[in-house]
Amino acid sequence: MDDSKIAIISYETILNLLNGKNSGAVALYLFYYKTCFLQKTNIIHATDTFCMTGLEWGKQKFYKAKAILIKLRLIELHKIRNKETGQIQMTYIKIPYFLTLARILLDQTVEISTTQETPPLGNRETNAYNKKLNAYKEEKENAYNKKENKELCDFDEILEYWNSREIIIHKKISNLGIKKILSTISYLGIDRLKEAIKNYSLVLKDERFYFNYKWHLADFCIRGMSKEGLELKKGFWMFLPENKPFQRFSANGKEINPYEEEFRPITSTYDKFNVLDTSRSTYYGFDINLIKSPTVIINDIKDRLVLGLKLTRTDFKDIELIVASYMFRRKSDPQPKKLEGWLEVWRRLKPEFQEGD
Structure with missing residues (x-):
């Protein structure tokens, strides 16, 4: 027995869960426990999508069970925010009521009497080979668990990102599909696959x-990893930056910036058919000099977002200027992650300022 392994404890905990016949909460709690065991910690990365996929549940059943666990204080949510945008970047689940088996066994041990006869010393045979073999097996098992756990997290991250882009939303994926997706992640890397998506x-x-053809996530990966896909750059390969998807699939053959269709500032005046007005030295109605050097504005808005301060319409105007700045510099100094991050902030806040403060 590995005394370092975590164990679920407390008879009262089980009673609390079973009161009211909360079978869903019991199942979810045990699923979190299994994840704790795999990740070897009681503060785990287990997103809602990951849990719903693993349990094969719908949203209503999952969120009802999760709400019960939160109400009973059997789980705690730990949120990590992006330092630049203030957005919640990752949520960890903490399971507070865990002890190690070693601690449990220690509590159950009866103190040995000091009058007990001491066994003779003599020469004791040790099996160094077995110890070495056991250590090797344990090391190999730990390495396997770490690899398996990383793959689960990688798959969950890609699935959640795919669903967030609202192409085809998946509630569950077949085992074969999961293998193909993991194979693509291993070959291409998470960041590159997310960029293609x-x-x-x-x-x-x-x-x-x-x-306009919509693939499922697994098909998107399978197509790219096929022999033809690898040789002719089909599937996800077509949407990587080096293959110029915004020019390749443009109806008139000219490169299109898809963000320009979505980004319509509401705090400035500009000609949507001529967003770069050289006669007025403006881009989307913002002064070109500010567009080229937005560092002070970026830092100020980041601080306000991180501190959770109430934003004014002037602050929102600065956010629109920041988005415009990253779009203006997308060729000379491309920073797609920052552009996407600030666009997400803009999307989230826009409804609040649509009619002004």
């Missing part, structure tokens, strides 16, 4: 592009 979703949603 993002560009694919932008092409699908913009009528100026002629490509």
Whole structure:
């Protein structure tokens, strides 16, 4: 027995869960426990999508069970925010009521009497080979668990990102599909695959592009990892930046910036058919000099977001200027992650300022 392994404890905990016949809460609690065991910690990365996929549950059943666990204080939510945008970047689940088996066994141990006869010393045979073999097996098992756990987290991250782009939303994926997705992650890397997914979703949603075929996530990966896909750069390969998807699928053959169709500032005046006005030295109605050097504005808005301060319409205007700045510099100094991050902030806050403060 490995005394370092965590164990679920407290008879009262089980009684609390079973009161009111909360079978869903019991199942979810045990699922969190299993994840704790795999990740070897009681503060785990287990997103809602990951849990719903693993349990094969719908949203209503899952959120009802999760609400019960939160109400009973059997789980706690620990949120990590993005330092730049103030957005919640990752949520960890903490399971507070855990002890190690070693601690439990220690509490159950009866103190040995000091009058007990001491066994003779003599020469004791040790099996160094077995110890070495056991250590090797344990090391190999730990390495396997870490690899398996990383793959689960990687798969969950990609699935959640795919669903967030609203191409085809998946509640569950077959085992074969999961293997193909993990194979693609291993070959391409998470960031590159997410970039391909993002560009694919932008092409699908913009009528100026002629490509409109919707793949499932697994098919998106399978197509790219096939022999033809690898040789001819099909599937996800078509949507990577080096293959110029915004020019390749443009109806008129000219490169299109899909963000320009979505980004329509509400705090400035500009000609949507001529966002770069050289006669007035403006871009989207913002002064070009501010567009080129937005560092002070970025830092100020980041501080306000991180501190959770109430934003004014002037602050929102600065956010629109920041988005415009990253779009203006997308060729000379491309920073797609920052552009996407600030666009997400803009999307989230826009309804509040649509009619002013």
